[in-house]
Amino acid sequence: MRRKIIYLFVPVFALLIQWPMGAMAQQVAEGMGDRYIRVAEIGELADSVNVWGDVGSSGRYIVPEGTNIPELLSFSFGYTQLRGNESNIDWSKTQIEVKVSRYNKQRKLVEVAMFRYRYHDPEPVRMFEFDLQNNDIVSVQVRRKPSFTDYVGVVAPVVGVIATSFLLIENLRGNN
Template structure:
């Protein structure tokens, strides 16, 4: 009788250990998915939340898990606001910048897409309805920062065109004149 008991305990230990190992492997895989690089959790655990996408010219785009009732202006703040168009050599005048925000909502009843658009300049107040616009689950927010072209932009296009034409003339001259 003791041999049968030892055999049963041994089989139980080995199969139980394998099951526990498989569960641990499955848990680590699901945790990796939950902590994905562009999945940002703002809502506290246990809090009612909506999941929305933020795309475009923001500091941190991705899928956001936000508390229910979050307005659009607060979500833009969570995503670190509109991204600047500057580098180490350029200083951008924010007063000339304008922001376009499109909020897409898929209408399940009719199968269509409803798009709400907001446009504003940085020196102007928020457009009417933007501050109070409450986000819902699966909204897609696309942010685009635009600016008028500067002298440097025009110069870059002009200089590259002149350079290409001059290079072509020199190449044809060298090939034709030996």
């Protein structure tokens, strides 16, 4: 009787263990494919390019061969809003940096091109002429000059801690 129970228990136990593992493997495989974005048509010559930083959708893009940087930025939904608690951003003080890196023959990562310009200025012509290659890394950073509220946000807590410490020390001296 015990043997029959064991013979029935082992296959059921194996199925119970295997099912979650298979489901987990499927979820991992699906999750890994989330950041591969195919823009190129099936059968079209394509390059895989990494887009990182302050863009609407970063990830690894499969783009048509000969894609330039403005096209790639369009595929990745352009520049993102600056992070923070500001609702209205003064874009006139905003600077965009686009850096393209790739591996050389010695398998070392080198910067190939760097484009800096203000948001309201026209994009540099070289960005339109620059053809991306397979496995290029395009990093985008949106910067802005600090405003008065940024400085206040840094200085006010420091002044508050100093004032509180001073009042605490004075209060402790007065109680002795």
